[in-house]
Amino acid sequence: MAQTDTKTPRERYRAQVRAEIKQHAWEQIATTGASALSLNAISKQMGMSGPALYRYYASRDELITDLIRDAYRSVADTLRSASAAGADLAELAHTLRRWALEDPQRYLLIYGTPVPGYHAPDDITSISFETMAILLDASATLPSDGPATPFDTHLAEHRDWAGDHPASPAVLHRGLSFWTRMHGVLSLELAGHFTGMGFDPALLFTAELDALLAH
Amino acid sequence: MAQTDTKTPRERYRAQVRAEIKQHAWEQIATTGASALSLNAISKQMGMSGPALYRYYASRDELITDLIRDAYRSVADTLRSASAAGADLAELAHTLRRWALEDPQRYLLIYGTPVPGYHAPDDITSISFETMAILLDASATLPSDGPATPFDTHLAEHRDWAGDHPASPAVLHRGLSFWTRMHGVLSLELAGHFTGMGFDPALLFTAELDALLAH
DNA sequence: TGCTTTCGTTAGAAGTTATAACTAACGGAC
């Protein structure tokens, strides 16, 4: 989307077509899910015949990788802007939930069942780390009472995943708990496991959030 | 697997072939995931040509539905036998984790991203309820201290999903928290989101479990 | 022994991803 005014007109056109392909791919994914994404269907929607699409994406996996990258970037941008606006951990949680409900398949694309042979490229893990850093920043502002758990001491020696983030083991622990608990509720809700059970998933989400913040 | 000695020899043979198909399907799913399951590949492995398999399963979806049913039954049986052996909620959690790690794709098949057009038949929801009942039984034996949360009062009026299980709102709440938190850690672990982060997912799992039990 | 049901086959339709080979058009250099 950003800066299509780079270099040659050929590259501008190429970027535009790639963006259009991704747009159709997102629409298709939103309804049928990522596993049913069809390059053929996209090319037909765009009015060009099958193999033309392979000038823009070498394979179906490469397109999906691009979509996954965009999804990671989207959640990172959303949380970052919320954090920049002064959101605390609780508000970040609701921001995350809103982002997930906005396009469930987009959430499931990055946090759901992985595609069999797929392996994430390096730049995705770096974007993923940025999201984690935002959560750790928000976790650090909260008071961390209570004694250190065995997992805290384990984290003190296994904190390579946090990079050089200056977070105490307790904060790292809270960040991981935040991630897994929010994902636990969200993923089950998005997968439809709560439908027909009668209760409101939003209340379960906030209940889990409150329990986490109250420690 | 059970009671192949029913009625006519034709039905015995039919049940045997269906079991063999499922066995090959599980092997295939364990390596490639459910979305890449190929009826053609199964029939070739069994030494018979493609469409022969349609005598036993009307469609790919019907085979997957059968696999999902078996997975639900498997987790229900595993937890029930553990519960019958006197396991408390903590031991049930580790039993669930062991069952999930035993065949990650089997766990993801029922708790992961759902197949696009798939809708679970009624008998599956009843088996799923049995699993929930076991968790609620184990949750009821624990002391539930602390004041009632807003979600507890909500559950008091939205407890149809628990059937006629005699559990207090607090116990219902704990059952749901148990489910979502264990799933949160397990699904992220099985999806490979912890690989390369350095820490031990088992310790995070027990840390979450301890936090839940300590309330 | 014959009848009927069912099993497994081949053939084929309608999809899919992906490659190969060709044409046409576009953009930059002279």
Next chain:
DNA sequence: GTCCGTTAGTTATAACTTCTAACGAAAGCA
């Protein structure tokens, strides 16, 4: 302005997939 290389899009094709249709053969049953 013309020429020429790059690139876009085409059709044809291969190798898959699920699934249907029609046929032959085998097995069970009376």
